[in-house]
Amino acid sequence: MKDFRQRELVERARLVIPNGMYGHESVASLPAGFPQFFSRADGASIWDADGNKFVDLMCAYGPNLLGYGNAGVEWAAERQRALGDTSTGPSEIMVKLAEDFVAMIDHADWAMFCKNGTDATSMAMVTARAYRGRRKILLARGAYHGAAPWNTPGLAGIVAEDRAHVIYFDYNDLNSLADAIRGHEGDIAGIFATPFRHEAFANQTEPSLEYAQGVRRVCDELDALLVVDEVRAGFRLSRDCTWSLLGVRPDLSCWGKVLGNGYPISALLGAEKARIAAGSIYATGSFWFSAVPMAAAVETLRQVRETDYLERLTDMALRFRAGVAVQAATYGFGVMQTGPAQMTQILFEDDADLRRGFHWVREALEGGLYLHPWHNMFFCSAMTEADLEVSLTATDRAFAALKAVGGKLPAQDNAAILTRIARMAKSAA
Numbered sequence: 001m002k003d004f005r006q007r008e009l010v011e012r013a014r015l016v017i018p019n020g021m022y023g024h025e026s027v028a029s030l031p032a033g034f035p036q037f038f039s040r041a042d043g044a045s046i047w048d049a050d051g052n053k054f055v056d057l058m059c060a061y062g063p064n065l066l067g068y069g070n071a072g073v074e075w076a077a078e079r080q081r082a083l084g085d086t087s088t089g090p091s092e093i094m095v096k097l098a099e100d101f102v103a104m105i106d107h108a109d110w111a112m113f114c115k116n117g118t119d120a121t122s123m124a125m126v127t128a129r130a131y132r133g134r135r136k137i138l139l140a141r142g143a144y145h146g147a148a149p150w151n152t153p154g155l156a157g158i159v160a161e162d163r164a165h166v167i168y169f170d171y172n173d174l175n176s177l178a179d180a181i182r183g184h185e186g187d188i189a190g191i192f193a194t195p196f197r198h199e200a201f202a203n204q205t206e207p208s209l210e211y212a213q214g215v216r217r218v219c220d221e222l223d224a225l226l227v228v229d230e231v232r233a234g235f236r237l238s239r240d241c242t243w244s245l246l247g248v249r250p251d252l253s254c255w256g257k258v259l260g261n262g263y264p265i266s267a268l269l270g271a272e273k274a275r276i277a278a279g280s281i282y283a284t285g286s287f288w289f290s291a292v293p294m295a296a297a298v299e300t301l302r303q304v305r306e307t308d309y310l311e312r313l314t315d316m317a318l319r320f321r322a323g324v325a326v327q328a329a330t331y332g333f334g335v336m337q338t339g340p341a342q343m344t345q346i347l348f349e350d351d352a353d354l355r356r357g358f359h360w361v362r363e364a365l366e367g368g369l370y371l372h373p374w375h376n377m378f379f380c381s382a383m384t385e386a387d388l389e390v391s392l393t394a395t396d397r398a399f400a401a402l403k404a405v406g407g408k409l410p411a412q413d414n415a416a417i418l419t420r421i422a423r424m425a426k427s428a429a
């Protein structure tokens with residue numbers, strides 16, 4: 001794999017960007033050789049700075065739902081760009097977007113738009129507090145809701161007061177939720193839930209019906225708001241809020257990533273009962289009302305409603321999962337593919353230091369497939385039969401390479417990731 005340009009960019013970035021890169025798109029916790037910089041994206045593929053092409057199972061960590069450069073979305077964005085983007089006030093497209101979105105999501109009666117998922121979850125947190133003037137926010141231990149001081153998994157620069165009113169409980173465990181609430185009954189503002197348990201490093205688990213309905217019941221008893229954070233899973237499992245599949249209507253739901261199929265836009269949706277609280281908070285941003293991402297979102301939502309994108313991406317995801325399962329069995333590896341196939345997490349058994357996983361994804365990369373060793377992945381509806389074939393050929397090659405090294409797996413540069421796992425465990429404790 002060519003990496004001349006990559007190495008040059010990494011070197012230049014190191015001088016002018018802290019650590020050369022930051023946040024979830026830093027390759028510091030990926031195997032050596034993973035490209036940091038990219039030059040192009042189209043359909044289900046990405047090209048790195050040296051022009052190496054990969055089928056991309058990360059989909060930009062979620063936003064790519066309908067394919068990079070989706071013709072309809074690009075056309076809608078282009079048309080709006082010709083009219084204007086960031087202006088002194090929002091375009092009329094904001095009203096259309098809110099109408100369309102609210103009509104699609106069963107629990108929603110109103111919408112507010114912002115840029116990142118963290119904006120939406122932070123607005124949900126503040127709205128929940130404003131609802132009855134209470135303080136306590138309940139989060140499932142280890143669940144990611146963004147990078148603001150109240151929820152970031154990183155601890156540098158965070159003080160205890162930032163989370164003084166955050167209480168943690170265990171996902172899928174109503175007893176743990178009850179324990180977390182005990183003694184604070186009159187001060188609970190809201191409970192956050194993710195559609196399923198999808199944190200990094202761990203096997204993903206689906207919520208039980210009893211749990212989801214139990215969380216709804218607890219919120220009703222306490223008159224607290226139930227927030228479903230759809231930022232990661234939105235529209236990959238359902239055309240409605242994911243917990244609607246469990247018969248649960250949240251009071252607030254947070255959306256981001258896929259909403260503009262890559263254009264920067266996120267949203268907080270809410271039920272009637274939370275409207276006054278949401279209207280009372282001060283929430284804004286210089287770019288929150290830009291019209292191009294809203295036009296992209298209107299078209300993304302149209303395709304969500306009117307095309308079979310969900311069935312197509314689900315079909316590809318299930319076939320990929322089945323193919324990997326057969327290969328793993330053939331080569332004699334224990335592989336855990338957890339969570340919904342559309343957002344699969346693949347971890348190796350007996351691989352606490354991720355050594356096998358690192359080697360496997362590195363070999364797949366050489367075969368033209370971009371996988372992630374410890375984060376859930378994402379499928380998009382632009383994946384073709386040829387992309388699937390490239391993907392399964394690459395995973396087969398990777399299993400063969402892993403088998404070839406047998407018990408003598410070369411040491412991986414895992415220090416950064418092991419430190420990070422330890423830090424995250426500490427911050428969730």
Ligand SMILES: Cc1ncc(COP(=O)(O)O)c(C=O)c1O
Nearest residue numbers: 116117118144145146231232256
């Ligand atoms: C469940 C969930 N909530 C919130 C966020 C934060 O979104 P953003 O990175 O757009 O701020 C993420 C990001 O991965 C997420 O997965």
